[in-house]
Amino acid sequence: MSRLRLPDRCARCNQTGARIATTWPEGRTCRRCYQRATRIHGICPGCGDDRLLPGLIDGQPGCADCAGIPKDFHCTRCGREDEPVRTGLCAHCCLIDDLTDLFDDTTGQTNPTLAPLFDALTQQAHARSARVWLSKNPHATKLIRDLARGIIPLEHATFTKHSDPRKVAFLRELCIEHGLLESVHLDIEHFQIWVNTKTEVLEPNDGRLVKQFARWVHLNRMQRLAPPAS
Structure with missing residues (x-):
């Protein structure tokens, strides 16, 4: 036994x-x-x-x-003493490899338009968190790849008309922060989206009245109080 x-x-x-x-x-x-x-x-x-x-x-x-x-x-590439993540590489070197592939413009080079975002992501201190974010956000990674390959244009409409804008909202904020997109008042935009969503379920006349009130009262006030977009 x-x-x-x-x-x-x-x-x-x-x-x-x-x-x-x-x-x-x-x-x-x-x-x-x-x-x-x-x-x-x-x-x-x-x-x-x-x-x-x-x-x-x-x-x-x-x-x-x-x-x-x-x-x-010690990382077999950069020499950093850290948790080994993949084939003896540290999280930072793995992040660089992942992003190099993601930002490839199909010529083996990083898309020059996206270079500021690539540099910001690869130079950040929290490589593990960045890799987790990439792995848990397939919508964002696909959008980055499509932007890098020129399949879709780099503009605000690409994000606002996405099938799930919330899933790519943080990526959009990063693009604004690093100068890839012009600044916009996201809180005003979010309010407009919220109003449109809430009024979709109302009767047409009711929905129109709510939109008019939201635009004339709240939206105008938000625009007056908002600082100039940089």
Whole structure:
């Protein structure tokens, strides 16, 4: 009769049944604890160097060398010591690869019109968050690819007439922020869209009256109070 196998227990959080990512000197380590540990940077209490601190030294985060972790966490491309994301590359280098492909104008080069946005995204400090945003927003990534290839024009109407404008609203704001699109008063535009949406379900005469009131009273006031678009 085979022995009953006990569920894996993480040596760090003491949780059982968690997905084990690796085995370090203190024992088996779950995926969550591994990710948390490989994102801590600071001064190692063992050697005094400013490094990635995935290990534990007397219960405190320490560098891999001082904690006895037999793994090199340096990115194989840029040398940054960080959590390895893909084939030995850090999140920042993976983000650059992802965006280079996304912004390709079909000639192997970044579309020059979109270069300010490409530079802003690749130079930001939060590469992991940017990669998560890209992976969770297929509408935005498709729009970037289509813009880069010249399939659709870079103009406000491309965003406002999108099948789901909300899914690409943040991308539009980035384009405005980095000078790819002229500034507009988005709050006024959002109000107009909201009014149109709400009045679609009303009787035609009622809808017309509500729109007139919204335009004459609220919209005019918003336009008077709005600062000039830069």
